[in-house]
Amino acid sequence: MSEGLGANAGLIGQAESRAALLTPALVLDLDALEANIAAMAAWADGHGLRLRPHGKSHKSPEIARRQAAAGAVGICCASLREAQVMAAARLPGILITTPLAPAKAPLVAALGREGADIACVVDHPDLAEAYLAAAEGAGTTLKLFVDLDPGVGRTGVLTAEAAIDLAGRIAAHPYGEYAGLQGYMGNLQHVDDLAERAEKLIQPTAGLRAVVAALGKANLPPAIVTGGGTGTHRLDAGHGTLGELQAGSYLFMDVQYLSVEQSADGGQPYRPALFVQASVVNVNHPRYAVTDAGLKSFATDGPAPLLAAGAPAGASYRYMGDEHGAVVFADPGDALELGAKVECVVPHCDPNVNLFDHYHVVQGDRLVDIWPVAARGNP
Numbered sequence: 001m002s003e004g005l006g007a008n009a010g011l012i013g014q015a016e017s018r019a020a021l022l023t024p025a026l027v028l029d030l031d032a033l034e035a036n037i038a039a040m041a042a043w044a045d046g047h048g049l050r051l052r053p054h055g056k057s058h059k060s061p062e063i064a065r066r067q068a069a070a071g072a073v074g075i076c077c078a079s080l081r082e083a084q085v086m087a088a089a090r091l092p093g094i095l096i097t098t099p100l101a102p103a104k105a106p107l108v109a110a111l112g113r114e115g116a117d118i119a120c121v122v123d124h125p126d127l128a129e130a131y132l133a134a135a136e137g138a139g140t141t142l143k144l145f146v147d148l149d150p151g152v153g154r155t156g157v158l159t160a161e162a163a164i165d166l167a168g169r170i171a172a173h174p175y176g177e178y179a180g181l182q183g184y185m186g187n188l189q190h191v192d193d194l195a196e197r198a199e200k201l202i203q204p205t206a207g208l209r210a211v212v213a214a215l216g217k218a219n220l221p222p223a224i225v226t227g228g229g230t231g232t233h234r235l236d237a238g239h240g241t242l243g244e245l246q247a248g249s250y251l252f253m254d255v256q257y258l259s260v261e262q263s264a265d266g267g268q269p270y271r272p273a274l275f276v277q278a279s280v281v282n283v284n285h286p287r288y289a290v291t292d293a294g295l296k297s298f299a300t301d302g303p304a305p306l307l308a309a310g311a312p313a314g315a316s317y318r319y320m321g322d323e324h325g326a327v328v329f330a331d332p333g334d335a336l337e338l339g340a341k342v343e344c345v346v347p348h349c350d351p352n353v354n355l356f357d358h359y360h361v362v363q364g365d366r367l368v369d370i371w372p373v374a375a376r377g378n379p
Contacts, residue, residue: 004372005358005370005372006357006358006370007022008021008022008025008358008360008367008370009370011367012367012368012369012370013366013367013368014366014367015365015366016365016366017365017366017367018277018360018362018364018365018366018367019341019365020367021277021341021360021367023277023278023279023292023293023341024276024277024278024292024293024296024297025276025277025356025360026274026275026276026352026353026355026356026358026359026360026373027274027275027276027277027343027359027360027362028273028274028275028359028360028361028362028371029272029273029274029275029362029363030361030362030363030368030369031363032271032272032273033063033066033251033252033273034066035270035271036250036251036252036253036270036271036273037066037067037070037251038070039250039269039270040053040233040247040250040270041067041070041071041072043233043234043269044071044233044245045071047237049237049242049243049244049245050073050224050243050244050245051067051071051072051073051244051245051247052072052073052074052075052076052093052095052226052244052245052246053067053072053075053076053245053246053247053248053251054075054076054077054078054097054229054246054247054248054249055075055076055077055078055082055086055248055375056076056077056078056079056082056248056350057248057249057251057252057349057350057353058248058251058252058349058353058373059082059085059353059354059373059374059375059376060359060371060372060373060374060375061085061086061088061089061091061374061375062371063251063371064086064089064091065089065091068091068092072093073092073093073244074091074092074093074094074095074117075091075093075094075095076094076095076096076097076246076248077094077095077096077097077375078096078097078098079096079098079375079378079379080096080100080104080107080108080379081375081377081378081379082096082375083096083108083111083116083118084107084111084375085374085375086375087111087114087116087118089374092117093117093119094116094117094118094119095118095119095120095121095145095226096108096118096119096120096121097121097147097182097184097246098121098155099120099121099122099123099124099127099147099155100120100127102126102127102130103130104379105127105130105131105133105134106134106137106138108120108131108134108142109131109134109135109137109138109140109142110138112135112138112140112141112142113138113139113140118142118143119142119143119144119145119179120142120143120144120145121144121145121146121147121155121182122144122145122146122147122166122170123146123147123148123149123155123156123157123166124157124166125165125166125169128144128166128169128170128176129169131144131176132144132169132170132173132175132176135175135176136173136174136175140175141175141176141177142175142176142177143177143179144170144176144177144178144179145179145180145181145182145222145224145226146163146166146167146170146178146180146181146182146222147182148163148181148182148183148208148211150183150184150185150204150205150207150208150227151185151187151203151204151207152184152185152186152187153187154186156182156183160210160211160214160215161214163181163211163214163215164214164215164218164220167181167215167218167220167222168218168220171220178220178222178223179222179223179224180222180223180224180225180226181208181211181212181215181222181224181225181226182225182226182227183204183208183211183225183226183227183241183242184226184227184228184229184246185201185204185205185227185228185229185232186229188200188201188204188231188232189229189230189231189232189260190231190256190257190260191231191260192259192260192261193261194261194262194263194264197231197232197235197260197261198235201232201235201236201239205236205239205241208225208227208241209239209241212225212241224243224244225241225242225243225244226242226243226244226245226246227242227244227245227246228242228244228245228246228247229245229246229247229248229249230247230248230249230250230257230260230270231257231260233245233247234262234263248350249349249350250270251270251273251274251349252272252273252274252346252349253268253270253271253272253273253274253345254272254274254302254345254346254347254348254349254352255302255303255304255305255306255345255346255347255348256302256303256347256348257270258272258306258345272308272345274345274346274349274352274353275308275309275343275344275345275346276293276297276298276305276343276344276346276352277293277341277342277343277360278291278292278293278297278325278341278342278343278344279291279292279339279340279341280327280336280337280338280339280340280341280342281324281338282338283335283336283337283338286332287328287329287332288326288327288328288329289326289327289329289335289336289340290320290324290325290326291324291325291326291327291342292323292324292325293324293325293344294319294320294321294322294323294324294325295319295321295322296322296323296355297325297355298319298325298344298346298347298352298355299346299347299348299349299350299351299352299355300319300347301347301348301351302347302348303347304316304317304318304319304347305317305325305344305345305346305347306344306345306347307327307342307343307344308343308344308345309342309343310336310340310341310342310343311327311336311342312329312330312331312334312335312336313330313331314329314330314331315327315328315329315330315334316328316330317342317344327342353373353376354373354376354377356373356376357372357373357376358370358371358372358373359371359372359373
């Protein structure tokens with residue numbers, strides 16, 4: 001077994017090794033991944049937008065490198081842990097998109113002192129002061145974005161006045177660099193109907209535009225306005241307010257995103273690339289087969305996993321506890337053999353990836369590599 005790559009490392013390169021994986025296993029289709037990376041990069045470039053994909057979806061320096069090679073200007077991170085891993089891999093343009101607890105500011109400044117290309121968001125004067133003091137103590141300059149709440153109700157400042165105050169504090173400090181404005185409309189990413197999503201986007205986008213204008217009048221125009229996601233990126237481009245996209249889940253296209261209409265004709269430019277493979281471990285029940293992938297193998301904050309391969313037509317997947325799931329047959333005559341393999345599209349990619357140590361990277365029926373999920377975990 002190759003050191004650190006898990007129990008399936010010996011299968012790398014073998015014929016039909018995809019079907020021989022010890023399960024539960026997180027399976028990544030390399031061809032679909034690369035097609036999704038290329039499709040988003042081409043779309044962003046064609047619309048004059050910078051692309052800084054969100055690394056919380058994949059937590060993998062290997063995938064981030066592939067995104068950078070396709071033209072991404074950097075990588076977004078949701079946690080200090082993710083940023084530390086990406087910095088250790090010498091990835092450019094790291095943006096921590098979540099306001100952190102002030103106690104973490106010295107750790108971020110330390111990354112800058114060590115040469116990381118890193119930026120953070122702030123939404124409170126105390127957090128801004130913590131970052132600026134830490135940067136001064138470390139003898140480094142920190143790039144800081146003002147985080148605006150465009151209606152999510154989670155993080156970000158609520159008014160243009162608060163945004164101006166923070167931008168002014170940063171710009172006036174010798175160890176601060178006012179880098180721009182963040183406005184992420186996470187509450188709209190999963191509005192499935194395209195027309196409804198477009199309508200819901202109008203008001204918060206107008207609010208974001210008003211804050212940009214107010215900052216300009218205060219002689220603090222944001223050099224970059226960053227935000228957007230897989231669900232809204234095509235609509236965001238039409239408004240012209242964002243200059244940089246943070247889309248992340250397009251890489252994998254989980255069950256949640258497969259129902260989100262990307263175009264009026266129903267076309268889907270990205271395809272599923274991430275699966276959990278499970279083995280059948282019990283066939284004693286006539287209407288279903290029990291597998292070895294339960295609550296510990298799937299993110300449970302969304303829809304059920306979607307069976308993609310190995311199961312009879314019409315079958316569905318349900319949880320049967322921590323360690324077990326079930327392939328529920330649509331036809332009373334259907335069955336699966338003991339040891340049979342099924343693969344499911346993951347329900348919600350970000351937390352699902354965080355449950356596993358490795359990606360099992362496949363092309364067709366062959367395991368071609370294993371990549372660590374290097375940035376999983378906390379803090």
